Amino acid sequence: MLVVGIAGGSGSGKTTVVKRIMERLPENDVAILPQDAYYYDNSQLDLAARQEVNFDHPDSLEFPLIINHIDKLRSGKNIERPVYTYITCTRSDETINMQPRKVIILEGILIFTHAALRDIIDIKVFVDADADDRLGRIISRDIQERGRSVNKVLDRYEKTVKPMHLQFIEPSKRYADIIVPQGGNNLVAIDILSATILKKLEAR
Numbered sequence: 001m002l003v004v005g006i007a008g009g010s011g012s013g014k015t016t017v018v019k020r021i022m023e024r025l026p027e028n029d030v031a032i033l034p035q036d037a038y039y040y041d042n043s044q045l046d047l048a049a050r051q052e053v054n055f056d057h058p059d060s061l062e063f064p065l066i067i068n069h070i071d072k073l074r075s076g077k078n079i080e081r082p083v084y085t086y087i088t089c090t091r092s093d094e095t096i097n098m099q100p101r102k103v104i105i106l107e108g109i110l111i112f113t114h115a116a117l118r119d120i121i122d123i124k125v126f127v128d129a130d131a132d133d134r135l136g137r138i139i140s141r142d143i144q145e146r147g148r149s150v151n152k153v154l155d156r157y158e159k160t161v162k163p164m165h166l167q168f169i170e171p172s173k174r175y176a177d178i179i180v181p182q183g184g185n186n187l188v189a190i191d192i193l194s195a196t197i198l199k200k201l202e203a204r
Contacts (some may be wrong), residue, residue: 001102004104013127013185017180021190029201030101041091058168066106067120070104109169113172138161
């Protein structure tokens, strides 16, 4: 099994890169493991407190469970992947059964900030984008998918997203094997990355 880690700042275009890579690989050979599924459950807090959780800090993620699940998939076992919702900031009681695949794409903003997780990722990719472009995508996404107002998004960006990006995410770029500027619009980089994945699969 080949584990491909795709990191980058919030709104950098990671999801588009993942989608374009999957279009270039055999459909039944690839599965996605989103970092966002592994945020700690915050159901013990009231809704107002949950909405103030700093999702851009490494402490918000259950990294040992991510590593455990990757290890199980590598050993040929199925996993029950958590389901997390940003609307309530809690994990669902339901899980998603996930089977081993030849390629697992682990995607998320903080996946390169954890040393033990980095060590089990075979190909590390960092999707880079200008801060203005990322902010535009964050505003659009958080309004449409997470039910936040423009003012709430901007306030959160200034208080947590921007400083956490500078403290944790941007420095993690140095661990990347491949950097993809311009996100999903960089078709040349995506073609090269896809070819690299296919070549490594053939060699195994």
